[in-house]
Each structure stands twice: as C-alpha cells, then as structure tokens.
Amino acid sequence: MPPATSVTERDEIYRVSCSWEHLMSHKPVMVQETLTYLLHDNSQSILDATVGCGGHTMAILKADPSVRVLGIDRDAQALRDAQRMLKAFATRIRLVETNFVDVGKVLSEWGRVDGILADLGVSSLQLDTSSRGFSYSKDGPLDMKMSPEGRTARMLLQETQHSDLAQILRQYGEVSGATRIARSIRRAVERNNMRTTRDLAIAIDSALPGVATPALLSKVFQAVRIAVNDELRNITEFLERVFTYVNQNARIVIISYHSLEDRLIKDFFRRESKDCLCPTAVPVCTCDHSARLEVLTRRVVKPSVEEITRNTRARSARLRAARVLG
Numbered sequence: 617m618p619p620a621t622s623v624t625e626r627d628e629i630y631r632v633s634c635s636w637e638h639l640m641s642h643k644p645v646m647v648q649e650t651l652t653y654l655l656h657d658n659s660q661s662i663l664d665a666t667v668g669c670g671g672h673t674m675a676i677l678k679a680d681p682s683v684r685v686l687g688i689d690r691d692a693q694a695l696r697d698a699q700r701m702l703k704a705f706a707t708r709i710r711l712v713e714t715n716f717v718d719v720g721k722v723l724s725e726w727g728r729v730d731g732i733l734a735d736l737g738v739s740s741l742q743l744d745t746s747s748r749g750f751s752y753s754k755d756g757p758l759d760m761k762m763s764p765e766g767r768t769a770r771m772l773l774q775e776t777q778h779s780d781l782a783q784i785l786r787q788y789g790e791v792s793g794a795t796r797i798a799r800s801i802r803r804a805v806e807r808n809n810m811r812t813t814r815d816l817a818i819a820i821d822s823a824l825p826g827v828a829t830p831a832l833l834s835k836v837f838q839a840v841r842i843a844v845n846d847e848l849r850n851i852t853e854f855l856e857r858v859f860t861y862v863n864q865n866a867r868i869v870i871i872s873y874h875s876l877e878d879r880l881i882k883d884f885f886r887r888e889s890k891d892c893l894c895p896t897a898v899p900v901c902t903c904d905h906s907a908r909l910e911v912l913t914r915r916v917v918k919p920s921v922e923e924i925t926r927n928t929r930a931r932s933a934r935l936r937a938a939r940v941l942g
C-alpha cells in the first residue's frame with residue numbers, strides 16, 4: 617500500500633501557518649477558571665503542556681507579570697502560531713516542540729514548575745486547517761496527526777481489521793452502529809477509496825440508513841483521531857510522571873473534552889488524594905500510600921452558558937484542578 621501522503625507532502629502540511637485573523641479569533645476555553653485554579657501567590661514557573669497557539673499562555677502571562685511559562689506542543693504548526701501570538705512576551709516564555717509524555721527531558725533543564733496546565737485534545741486551528749485532515753467538514757488528506765511521527769489516519773484505516781476498527785469507534789467515539797461503519801470503511805479501503813476526509817465521511821454515510829448526522833461524523837472522526845495520536849495512553853503516562861515535574865503546592869489544571877479523558881483524570885486525582893488504597897475489607901493498611909494531592913474541584917467545572925454561546929466548541933470542556941501536597 618502506498619503511504620497516505622509522501623514525506624514532501626507531509627512536510628508541506630506542517631509548514632502551513634494560520635492567518636493572523638484566524639489566530640486572533642482563537643478563543644481559549646474557561647480562561648478565568650483556569651487562572652483561578654492555576655496561579656497562587658508564589659507561582660513563578662508554569663508548564664503549559666498543550667500550548668496550542670498560546671491562548672491560555674497569553675492569559676497567564678498577562679495575569680501575573682512575575683510568571684515564566686514553558687509552553688510545549690507536539691505540533692510544529694501550533695508552536696509557530698504560538699510564537700507569533702506571544703512575541704511581546706518573548707523574555708518570559710520558552711516554546712518547545714515535544715510530546716508532553718517526554719517533557720521530563722525539557723524540565724530537567726528548566727526546573728520544576730509551580731503549575732501545570734493541560735488543555736487536551738485538538739485545537740480549533742488544527743480542526744480548521746483542511747490540510748491536516750481533522751475535520752469531516754473540510755476536505756483534505758486523511759492525516760489527523762498532531763506531529764510528524766507515527767501513522768496517518770489513512771494508514772491506520774488501511775492497517776486495522778474491521779473488528780478492531782469497530783472497537784476503536786465504540787471505545788473512543790461511543791459510536792452506535794460501529795460494526796457496520798467499520799465494515800463500510802474497510803470496503804472503501806479495499807477499493808482504494810480511502811484517501812481524504814470526504815472519503816471517510818462518504819463511507820460513514822453509506823454504512824447506515826438515512827444521512828449521517830454531524831454528531832455521528834464528528835464521533836467517528838474523533839475516535840480515529842484519538843487512536844492515531846494515542847491520546848489516552850499519552851495522558852496516562854503523563855499523569856504517572858507528573859509528581860517529578862512539580863514543586864510543593866503546585867497546581868495541576870486539566871481541561872478535557874472526552875468522557876474517557878475526564879475519567880482518567882478524575883480517577884488519578886481521586887487515587888492520589890487518598891492516604892490508603894487498600895480494599896475496604898482489609899482491616900489494616902498495607903499499601904503505604906499517602907495522599908499527594910488535594911482536589912480543588914469537588915465537582916467537575918463546566919463552561920458557563922455565556923461561554924458556550926460565544927464559543928460552541930467549549931461545550932464539551934470539563935476542568936479539574938488539584939494542589940500538590942508537601
């Protein structure tokens with residue numbers, strides 16, 4: 617099978633930058649809530665683990681003039697956009713292209729931080745760039761990768777058997793009719809008709825009676841994107857290492873857009889805020905676990921109705937925050 621895009625085509629994809637107007641129209645999600653939970657009296661250094669085009673980082677830098685931000689992203693295009701957006705703050709930021717799973721290497725030089733923000737998922741600028749192939753509403757190559765390494769969505773669909781594909785759609789997209797859609801995608805792959813986002817949308821549409829709704833299309837695209845970028849494993853591995861990155865009293869703020877992501881974060885916060893993890897039937901604690909976090913958000917924080925009206929993409933956002941204990 618030929619690769620979905622040649623290396624040269626792919627390089628082109630990552631060379632695209634957003635227009636200034638597009639960048640300026642970007643609306644970071646739950647900014648005020650993020651600042652409230654992230655910054656404390658002695659915040660000096662913050663890690664923005666998903667800097668995107670710098671919306672949250674800019675708000676952090678404006679809110680506290682003594683703070684420096686290390687902004688990372690696995691997407692080179694996003695970093696170029698962030699650099700343009702944050703030009704005025706050049707002395708207080710460092711931007712690095714890396715997966716947040718590998719941020720330990722960068723932090724060994726930068727030092728521990730007083731706060732970590734992760735605004736997970738895909739950015740609106742990625743979604744709106746047709747050549748990145750993230751959106752069913754923009755025809756483009758079936759890429760969906762956030763960084764150059766790994767398989768494109770087209771490769772994934774070519775290499776995954778229909779039962780595994782159905783499982784991806786069910787698990788990551790909660791797609792009903794997953795088996796039929798997976799079969800339809802596989803048929804298109806076998807006919808060599810699976811090159812573009814439009815091809816994928818057509819395969820979804822022809823799998824079920826009636827016209828595929830935008831909700832169904834976006835669920836399938838989301839599921840494929842999560843699989844292509846290994847998003848849940850990245851979050852799990854990042855959380856496992858998070859305590860080696862932070863100072864005492866640091867804040868951790870995570871915004872997620874998917875119930876499985878939110879579940880990972882909720883379970884991690886719950887587990888790390890307990891002194892004992894032994895089953896209730898065990899009379900004496902043998903686990904030696906002690907709490908390392910205080911959960912600051914008793915309930916998950918959702919965007920206000922006004923924010924959702926201004927920015928419909930905020931509607932699925934869920935924010936959780938915690939404080940690192942001494």
Ligand SMILES: C[S@@+](CC[C@H](N)C(=O)[O-])C[C@H]1O[C@@H](n2cnc3c(N)ncnc32)[C@H](O)[C@@H]1O
Binds near residue numbers: 645673735
């Ligand atoms: C929702 S956007 C962040 C938007 C940003 N907060 C802003 O205001 O501009 C998510 C960003 O996370 C990045 N991302 C997702 N997974 C990542 C990972 N494992 N490592 C680094 N960056 C990642 C994406 O490339 C994307 O730019």
